[in-house]
Amino acid sequence: MYYSTYQSPLGEIALTANDHGLSALAFQTGKSPISFAGLSQDNSKFTEVIEQLSEYFSGTRKHFDIPLAPTGTAFQKKVWQALTEIPCGETKSYGWIAKSINNEKAVRAVGTANGANPIALIVPCHRVIGSNGKLTGYAGGLALKAKLLMHEGAQFKP
The missing domain is CATH 1.10.10.10 (Winged helix-like DNA-binding domain superfamily/Winged helix DNA-binding domain)
Known part of the structure; x- marks a missing residue:
């Protein structure tokens, strides 16, 4: 598992991923900030995610197109x-x-x-x-x- 952070206009966003895709995204000022314990920082795994987030916040992206790997039922x-x-x-x-x-x-x-x-x-x-x-x-x-x-x-x- 890997992590990175992104400074959005609305605050710091934490990102985690595994080899299959993005596994978590959370605003760190919210009720559920992400803990990075046991994760390796690797900004290179998040280039596309960060690019798409920047486009979203600039108003040029309306839909995200990245591999997702959430854990759930x-x-x-x-x-x-x-x-x-x-x-x-x-x-x-x-x-x-x-x-x-x-x-x-x-x-x-x-x-x-x-x-x-x-x-x-x-x-x-x-x-x-x-x-x-x-x-x-x-x-x-x-x-x-x-x-x-x-x-x-x-x-x-x-």
């Missing part, structure tokens, strides 16, 4: 895959995600899986808001979630 991975299908600038509800994975009654489980997403931003869990249009929890905090959605031009209720 089959259900979590299904939810995370559905998150990647939410276009930049749009938001969806937990109910929408549940319907998109053909499990309409799993709204709470979808919320839990969304909260366990290890690859923030690239797997855009910040694009999931309440069915009433209001912001709901985010590991980086609601202020960061609002900034990300404003950066993307998404509509939500403050």
